[in-house]
């Protein structure tokens with residue numbers, strides 16, 4: 336039996352829902368109520384159909400502390416910004432059938448009430464399939480090619496050597512990026528390829544891409560120490576009165592927040608003043624740091640939050 340939430344290692348599902356919860360006033364003065372809701376949650380989370388991720392606010396409301404967990408720092412660079420929008424809890428629902436995920440959402444909401452309330456849901460989905468077998472971003476580029484594999488994926492994504500209740504947990508950086516498709520379509524095909532640093536037609540890396548190219552900004556082995564993460568991002572979409580809004584729900588799972596933050600700072604131009612060309616057609620509109628507890632005997636292991644493993 337795995338000590339990870341297995342959905343983190345698996346390929347992204349056909350359909351995903353990110354359900355964001357906030358603490359209610361009732362929970363803030365009553366940690367016992369919150370504990371009860373989380374015990375109910377632990378029984379419903381299998382780590383595969385549902386990946387659970389806890390924010391610093393929730394951990395603090397329990398009077399607990401998770402080493403390395405902190406609030407997402409608002410980061411800026413020349414003309415660009417990565418905003419911070421903390422959340423108490425995010426449940427990433429994974430499946431093939433939206434009807435099933437809706438029913439599951441209701442069950443989870445009921446288990447968490449009245450301590451936590453769903454604030455916002457982002458509907459996400461897999462789009463297409465690239466030559467390396469991963470899904471595509473809505474810009475048409477294959478996303479996930481340079482993800483670490485197998486043992487390297489486990490080493491990148493999960494904490495180890497921290498002790499029981501922490502080993503097998505994962506630190507998630509989650510950012511909703513909103514694409515500007517008009518700006519993207521106004522670029523030539525070559526300019527688009529140079530934004531990414533890869534050729535969309537065959538996913539080849541372009542050696543002659545400018546330094547602003549996304550894959551040059553984020554090349555994981557170019558950091559000291561190296562900065563590997565396991566990315567499990569999904570396209571998202573929402574219809575609004577002013578038209579469709581869509582982009583990428585960027586999700587980086589790490590053994591700490593170090594790798595994500597090093598990459599993000601370089602994307603923002605904090606290292607050398609060069610801003611990632613992705614910002615020409617996309618921008619993050621949310622940003623949160625979350626902690627995904629490990630599993631024990633097939634259920635969420637909340638011992639790090641001073642909650643017993645069994646209800």
Ligand code: HEM
Pocket residue numbers: 472474476477478479480481482510512531533549550553554555556564583585587595596598599602613617618
């Ligand atoms: C709109 C948002 C984003 C889009 C559309 C996007 C898309 C892509 C694509 C198409 C690739 C190339 C293929 C691959 O290796 O997956 C890539 C690589 C990568 N991206 Fe992103 N990305 C986005 C945001 C981010 C953010 C916010 C980070 C981290 C702060 C990041 C980190 C990486 C890393 C580490 C790689 C692999 C680099 C390497 O080692 O070659 N990406 N991304």
